[in-house]
Amino acid sequence: MQIAPNCTRILDAYGLLDEAKRLGVLPAAMVMKDAVDGTVLTSLDLKDAERRYGTPYMVIHRSDLHGLFLEACRKAGVDLRTSQDVTSYANTENGARVTLAGGAVHEASLVIAADGLHSGARAQLVGDEPVSSAYVAYRGTVPIGRVRENDISETDVVVYVGPGCHFVQYPLRGGEMFNQVAVFESRKALAGEEDWGTPDELDAAFAGMTGNIRNGLPLMGRDRWWRMFDRDPIMTWVYGRIGLLGDAAHPPLQYIAQGAIMAIEDGYVLAEHLARHGTGVDKALAAYQAVRPEHCRRVVLTSRAWGKLWHLDCEKRERRNDILRAREATDYTFVDWLYSITALTPEQEPVMFQAIPLDTPAPVR
Ligand SMILES: Cc1cc2nc3c(=O)[nH]c(=O)nc-3n(C[C@H](O)[C@H](O)[C@H](O)COP(=O)(O)OP(=O)(O)OC[C@H]3O[C@@H](n4cnc5c(N)ncnc54)[C@H](O)[C@@H]3O)c2cc1C
Numbered sequence: 001m002q003i004a005p006n007c008t009r010i011l012d013a014y015g016l017l018d019e020a021k022r023l024g025v026l027p028a029a030m031v032m033k034d035a036v037d038g039t040v041l042t043s044l045d046l047k048d049a050e051r052r053y054g055t056p057y058m059v060i061h062r063s064d065l066h067g068l069f070l071e072a073c074r075k076a077g078v079d080l081r082t083s084q085d086v087t088s089y090a091n092t093e094n095g096a097r098v099t100l101a102g103g104a105v106h107e108a109s110l111v112i113a114a115d116g117l118h119s120g121a122r123a124q125l126v127g128d129e130p131v132s133s134a135y136v137a138y139r140g141t142v143p144i145g146r147v148r149e150n151d152i153s154e155t156d157v158v159v160y161v162g163p164g165c166h167f168v169q170y171p172l173r174g175g176e177m178f179n180q181v182a183v184f185e186s187r188k189a190l191a192g193e194e195d196w197g198t199p200d201e202l203d204a205a206f207a208g209m210t211g212n213i214r215n216g217l218p219l220m221g222r223d224r225w226w227r228m229f230d231r232d233p234i235m236t237w238v239y240g241r242i243g244l245l246g247d248a249a250h251p252p253l254q255y256i257a258q259g260a261i262m263a264i265e266d267g268y269v270l271a272e273h274l275a276r277h278g279t280g281v282d283k284a285l286a287a288y289q290a291v292r293p294e295h296c297r298r299v300v301l302t303s304r305a306w307g308k309l310w311h312l313d314c315e316k317r318e319r320r321n322d323i324l325r326a327r328e329a330t331d332y333t334f335v336d337w338l339y340s341i342t343a344l345t346p347e348q349e350p351v352m353f354q355a356i357p358l359d360t361p362a363p364v365r
Helices: 005-013 017-023 046-053 062-075 122-126 198-203 213-221 261-275 281-310 313-324
Strands: 028-036 040-045 086-091 096-100 105-108 109-113 131-142 156-162 165-172 176-185 226-230 242-244
Touching: 005 017, 005 046, 005 261, 017 062, 028 046, 028 313, 040 046, 040 313, 086 109, 086 122, 096 109, 096 198, 109 122, 131 198, 131 213, 131 281, 156 281, 165 213, 176 198, 176 213, 226 281, 242 281, 261 281
Parallel strands: 028 156, 109 242
Antiparallel strands: 028 040, 086 096, 096 105, 131 176, 131 226, 156 165, 165 176
């Protein structure tokens, strides 16, 4: 996973950043290339970004990040019980209760439903459906030795953007491993077929792309793929003493790599307000509700817009490339609102950038 400074800042606050650094990789730059011809379009200087935001941009294996939190929770006395299938939620006089598939009932002063994209809590409390993007992701993590002969970067996060597809590469686990993610629009999904995103579509989607991508395709795991869904933003996350958190509240498309980060920010903001308000759970929930939904709404909608920008074709692709090539590697216009300090109140929320419309005249170079 990519975790940006707004997340590593929270890891630092929890005393987990040094261990995360040991497990992950601090890339030098995030580089965007054209997937068709392989040329560099733009980059973000991540060493400079660390100076600006105070903590680094990092890539870390998902299971290593999970392990880090798990260990910290155990040390803090959290009682983690797995395989507890929650089937329903209800408010009570002084709190809320959950019922499990086996019939057991648990009550608490506060219930946080962090049950992901297909959240049962959201189905019960909101009743909306995930939105299919018709895009699908394949992943492949291999020992770095298997890709050294390819034209890869061992220091950067590289994103190739192309018509209806993109391809991501970065080193992991102190540089011992190399991760590649291939994402494309499924024609079968667009045609309404049930069986979409299959490996034959993967190969077809990247057939005309630059050699480095085609070299990476055989290394993708082909027995599992992830269909990409998000949901339309909702502005109410708190229902009595039941609160939604993470993907249950705001699943994004992954293009700006903020999904897990938003979940971590949600937890941080809620915990800060609970600590401030002591037993005043309702006040803490109101403060959480006041600050998080608007920020996450912007992330969800920006992720959709970013996907459109990445996947452009023909003239629009050329126009996008011109705009990106004119950008400086230390221009933070697009990321300040994301990577700055996580706001605890709406007043602290950084202002969002103004998106550049694609019909803007080309910059003179
Ligand atoms: C290809 C891809 C790449 C991504 N890359 C990044 C990235 O680089 N950076 C980033 O920040 N984000 C990234 N994301 C997004 C990120 O994975 C999600 O936003 C994040 O996992 C959401 O965390 P969550 O805890 O809210 O939900 P989940 O990770 O989905 O966890 C939900 C949990 O709830 C449990 N659960 C579900 N139903 C029930 C039930 N009824 N009872 C009890 N438990 C239940 C599930 O078992 C699961 O453990 C990426 C996503 C994809 C698909």
